[in-house]
Amino acid sequence: MDGNLNMIGYGLAAIGPGVGIGLIFAAYINGVARQPEARGVLQGIAILGFALAEALAIIGIGLAFVL
């Protein structure tokens, strides 16, 4: 079995953004459930938060391949 230890590191590093994105969408679903008419406003904010949290995971996979 060969491979690269970087990928294990990346797997561990992806836990953080994974939890973060989960929290963001949990809050979004909560918000829409409580106030369905706010969906349009919340969607943009949720996607924005998702993009910012996801950047960490994405930087991780970049570094896993580059380092």
Next chain:
Amino acid sequence: MGGVPLAVEGGFEAPGPRDFEFPPIFGEGTVLTKPMLIVIVATVLVGAFFYVAARSMAMVPGKYQYAVEGVYGFVRNGIVGDAVGREGLKFVPYLVTLFSFIFALNISGIIPFVQFPATSRIAIPLFLAVISCVIFNLVGIRRQGFVGYFRNMMFPSGVPWPVYILLAPIEFVSTVVIRPLTLTLRLALNMFAGHLVLLLTVLGGEYLLLEAGGLSAVLSVVPFLFAFILTVFEGFVQFLQAYVFTLLSALYIAGALVEEH
């Protein structure tokens, strides 16, 4: 450079970064590669898509004009309207171009027989991110003045002065370096990772079907099924990433337009 580690007993070669490097199409010595060809074709198609619609604008839109206006309206109302407001309307043409160009390059990853997202080559998102970065910085400088823009950026009011020692360099680096860098990496590596996963499922299925022999040919149904599901999912991600890139560009422009006192 490490490939994706896979605990497979010899024979199967997991896809890796080398699958993103293409030889020149017309043999050694020429420069045109597959990603470049995709970019050229996408530019022509996106340009023609809007040009043809703009040539024959009708008061009552037909199906085609309705589709074009749908794209334009999506960016205008869905991205700029929410994020920037009225002042952002003069940036709509740039953002529509950005969105449709990125989307065309992304979606080439799941179009049959093309099947390579050109945006997974980092040069393309980097170039687009640099354009966005130059635009929002110039907008800020023109709006707030050179000194005012950097003062508002690096020295926000309402902070005790010793904090500025830490805050000013962080704010400067985050606006001028980190923003374009994350725009680039987010788009490029999303497409990279998505394409890698698709390659893995398809090549793995092919290996099980044709080369592993025996009963594993039956098992190849599983990776092929996943390849199908993931292709649909990739289509969604490709749309989302084009949306996110445009949304963040619009937000950065909106941030530069705000005059703080």
